[in-house]
Amino acid sequence: MIERVRLYRATTTNADAEELAAWLRDRLDAAAGGEPPPAVTVEDRFLDEGPVDELATAFAEARVLSPYDRETGNTMLGIVRYEQRALEHPEREGGVLYDGQQIQRVLNGQLPATEASLDTVHVILLDRALGTWGDHDGRWHKRVNVLGHPTLLSVPGLYEAPAKPEAYYKAKQKHAMLSGDSPPREVLENQIDGDFLVEDDPRTTDALKGYVLQAVHYASTGTAFCEDEQCRLYNAHYHEDLVAAQLQGTEFCATHAERYG
Template identity: 30%
Template sequence: MKTSKIIIYDEPTVPEIQIKKLEKFLHDTFHADTEIRKNFFENREDEIFQEIATTRVFELKKPFSKHIPTKLEIQIEKENIDNSQNEEKILYDGFEFQKIISKFIPSNENDQEILNIIFTNKLTCTFDESDFRYHARALIGTNPAIISTTGIIEAPAKPKEYYLDLMVNFTKESAEKIKEKYKGEFLEYNDSRITEVVEGYLLQAVMYYETGEAFCEDRECRLYNAHWQKELLYTQSNKKLCKNHEESLRKIINHS
């Protein structure tokens, strides 16, 4: 295993993330030294918030274009570290966001042997050349890896019937009733299942960094790239790896 240490940066605005449990999961799974740190954005100078604001996405059907932020937008970025969710659903280009985070990792910890994983409530997305539009993402791989707590909720789609019901009868009151109708079939904010699901994204982040292989095509594998909430909840409650990824994990551990 090329990674000798894994550092995870907490997101305290999402108390459902049991950070100690996640640290133990990483240590038990990869037998690597692990460390928990406070929120990556806490007590930072204005510079990082100014740079992050440049990664905001305003045109969903156009490739990334660097944004020149206003003073108000920079201030909002500073204030948003205390919010439990990205209420305005502001989108950020995930790769540009990751580049900026990388610049603020301490130089002695910004190497191949230390994997930094940052939790954030910002909604990261990437531009897909196949359909020429941005899509929300829960995970931006590489190092540092970014796990978006908002992306976990918003990126995988809810049941088709849920959207059809909204289209037929959309008011604020009916939306709440429809949400209640499908309760349990998808993750919500302040959902107690979030830690179990985050374990899967942590597993994906480390495996991707170690092997360079993105996700899995097997729906029974915990590394499966779930496009639907139903798939996500199934694979993460199942907690199994396919035979190929079980073997990959063994090789990674044995080469530690």
């Protein structure tokens, strides 16, 4: 039985942890059916609490080196020092993809001993891009969330992981054919009339609500996702589907509306 949910801030993103926690409390109140719901608290940035040298080495070891190479890690001195600076000054970090499951294992070892059992759900908002390896196609895939203990939510993944509308990629290809190089991402985002999320999108907090609930739902039921594309628990692989599930229409399918209100 879940007794507590700890939601950790990502201070360099525009994800509002307090708003996420308030929304989650309402959902868990509805699911409790009159019983005391799990206590939901907002905590400081998780990466501020660990030993910097150890975490820096762990992040260096979890670096994805190539989209098609399963092996990870570059622990050269310069890379480790970069990771140290990124931990101490997270606003300087960016452009690196990490093995999400490897980072999850490392952060599991950093959980407080008194709250390491499964009756506490830890949801860590991160300002890092995370991926998982796809055995089916032999390449890395960016992810919004890596479910488990703790659950990791990648705020950059919200913008980068789901595939964008087809028009986005056609415009990118056209620009490359005409100029010989790829246009800056922000140029394409301004050109394409498509409904997708971009970096620092004002809809970030609303779009993350369903992902926070997925972490708790998974811990409660062993099932994370819903097959209904209009439900907050749907696992969207395309931006259009993410927007539909998290930002449009009803919040839940009939089954999950009965549970979460």
